[in-house]
Amino acid sequence: MFDQVLQEVEAQCRTERIPMLGPEKAKFLAGCVEEAKPSLIVECGTAIGYSGLWMLRVLKAAGSGRLITVEIDADRAAQARANFERAGMTDLVDSRIGDAQEVLESIQEPVDFLLLDNNFNNYFPCFQAIESRLTNPATVLADNVGIGADAMADYLGHVREHYESETHWFDIDLPWVKQDAIEVSIYRR
Ligand SMILES: C[S@@+](CC[C@H](N)C(=O)[O-])C[C@H]1O[C@@H](n2cnc3c(N)ncnc32)[C@H](O)[C@@H]1O
Structure with missing residues (x-):
């Protein structure tokens, strides 16, 4: 059932042009989660899950x-919840x-994995909101961070200056973008 839900969600995103990572970047993300073994992931920008x-x-x-995943669009968040439920998660x-x-x-617990995937100019405010x-x-x-570099220049400047930070580029097969990048930063105090 899980695989079927994932396939349906991907197909819906492609048809309705709902933004999503796409399989190339999602595989990379899954690998990062596997490696980090996080206790709590926070995601900004759920879309439909x-x-x-x-x-x-x-x-x-x-x-x-x-x-914990956050979405500003209530309709998308409702669809994401339904998808998480159907997938048994x-x-x-x-x-x-x-x-x-x-x-x-408002999140008070320790967060060991953060994914920023909401509106680009909010990356730095979100990072600062959870940093402590x-x-x-x-x-x-x-x-x-490829297509949105200008809008998130404050965020990118900060993580590249202060932390171990790497830009990973991907060729992507999505209707609306063919190449983009993910920035992986290891935050340390
Ligand atoms: C690129 S999509 C997220 C894709 C999703 N992470 C995925 O790969 O399936 C960005 C989402 O962020 C949401 N968003 C935009 N501004 C936001 C904000 N200030 N707070 C929370 N979500 C926001 C949008 O409604 C949109 O659904």
């Missing part, structure tokens, strides 16, 4: 870890509706 499903599959296989995920920066300010609860070290991924 495509990237969330990829991360949840890794957490379920590992037998530990939870995901409800107990591992807390899907919240709201502005990511505001929701992140990031573990030492924590893995921080930012999507769309």
Whole structure:
């Protein structure tokens, strides 16, 4: 059932042009989660749950870890919740509706994995909103750093100056983008 839900979510994103990582970047993301073995992942920008499903599959296989994912669009968040439920992941995920920066300010637990995939100019405010609860070290991924570099220049400048940070480029087979990058930063105090 899980694979069927993932395939349907990917197909819906392609047909309705709902933004998602796509399989090339999602495989990379899953590998990062596998390596980091996080206790708590926070994702900014759920859309209808495509990237969330990829991360949840890794957490379920590992037998530990939870995901808090935030989406400002209530209709998309409702679809994501339905998709998480159909995939049998409800107990591992807390899907919240709201502005990511505001929701992140309310999270009090330690966060060891952060995925920034919401509106580009909000990456740095979101990072700053959760920074005091990031573990030492924590893995921080930012999507769309190829196509969105100008809008997130403050964020990229900060992580590249202060942390071990690498840009990973991908050829992508999506209707709306053919090449883009993910920034992987290892946050340390
Ligand atoms: C690129 S999509 C997320 C894709 C998703 N991570 C995936 O790969 O399946 C970005 C999402 O961020 C949401 N978004 C935009 N601004 C936001 C904000 N301030 N807070 C939370 N979500 C926001 C958009 O509604 C959109 O659904």
